[in-house]
Amino acid sequence: MLRRLIVLCGAWMGFTTVGLSQEGSGVSGPDAILARQASLDLSSITFRSMVDALKAGREAKSQAYPAAALAKWAAALPRMFPPGTGQDETTVSTQALLVIWRDRAGFDRAAANYADATARLTALAAANDTPGFLRQLEEVDQACGSCHARYKKGAQGPPKK
Numbered sequence: 001m002l003r004r005l006i007v008l009c010g011a012w013m014g015f016t017t018v019g020l021s022q023e024g025s026g027v028s029g030p031d032a033i034l035a036r037q038a039s040l041d042l043s044s045i046t047f048r049s050m051v052d053a054l055k056a057g058r059e060a061k062s063q064a065y066p067a068a069a070l071a072k073w074a075a076a077l078p079r080m081f082p083p084g085t086g087q088d089e090t091t092v093s094t095q096a097l098l099v100i101w102r103d104r105a106g107f108d109r110a111a112a113n114y115a116d117a118t119a120r121l122t123a124l125a126a127a128n129d130t131p132g133f134l135r136q137l138e139e140v141d142q143a144c145g146s147c148h149a150r151y152k153k154g155a156q157g158p159p160k161k
Contacts, residue, residue, distance in 0.1 A: 029082065029084050029085045029089075029090055029092075030090060030091070030092040032080060032081075032082050032085050033085050033090065033092045033094050033096075034092065035080065036077075036080035036081065036085075036096075037094070039073055039076075039077075039080065042073075043070055043073050046066045046069060046070050047070065047137070047140065047141070047144075049066060050063045050066050050067065050070075050137060051137055054130065054133065054134050054137070059128055059130050060124055060125045060127070060128050060129055060130040060132070060133035060134075061125055061126070061128040063125050063133065064122070064125040064126055067118065067121045067122045067124075067125040067133075068122050068125075070118045070121065070122075070140070071115070071118040071119050071121065071122045073118075074111070074114045074115040074117075074118040074119075075115050077111050077114065077115070078107070078108055078111045081096060081100055081101075081107070083101060086098045086100060086101060087153060095152045095153040095154050096151065096152065096153075097150075097151055097152060097153055099150065099151060100151050106150070107147075107151055110143070110146060110147040110150065110151065111147065113143045113146070113147075114140070114143040114144060114147060116143075117136065117139045117140045117142075117143040118140055120136050120139070121133065121136045121137065121139075121140055124136050
């Protein structure tokens with residue numbers, strides 16, 4: 001079941017980012033918001049599944065596919081925030097703060113830190129370095145948290161209702 005969920009998450013992240021990366025794709029701002037929210041939710045699920053797998057005694061190499069899927073998402077993430085898709089700029093509910101566009105260089109650096117952290121995670125999975133992979137999961141979580149602290153309204157994780 002977990003493997004099926006991970007495959008589904010990876011496929012969904014791939015489909016959403018491919019559609020948004022094409023010039024002239026006609027993806028609207030509201031669609032971009034919904035796609036990034038779904039992809040961020042799926043990345044959270046993927047991250048949690050890797051943590052749970054290691055807690056259950058699995059080796060890092062067993063998490064190579066979800067780690068690679070997370071790294072693909074991290075590479076696409078900055079393009080998921082086109083202008084006009086911030087809080088108070090659209091009727092679609094979003095937690096993306098306007099500081100993303102006011103400090104685009106800072107946001108891009110934070111996204112690059114996340115991409116670097118997930119790339120290292122992928123390399124550690126390939127090397128089957130389970131202790132290093134576990135430590136790197138903490139680095140990935142910190143990269144998420146530091147970006148969310150500045151650029152997202154609300155706490156890291158799903159919105160509280």
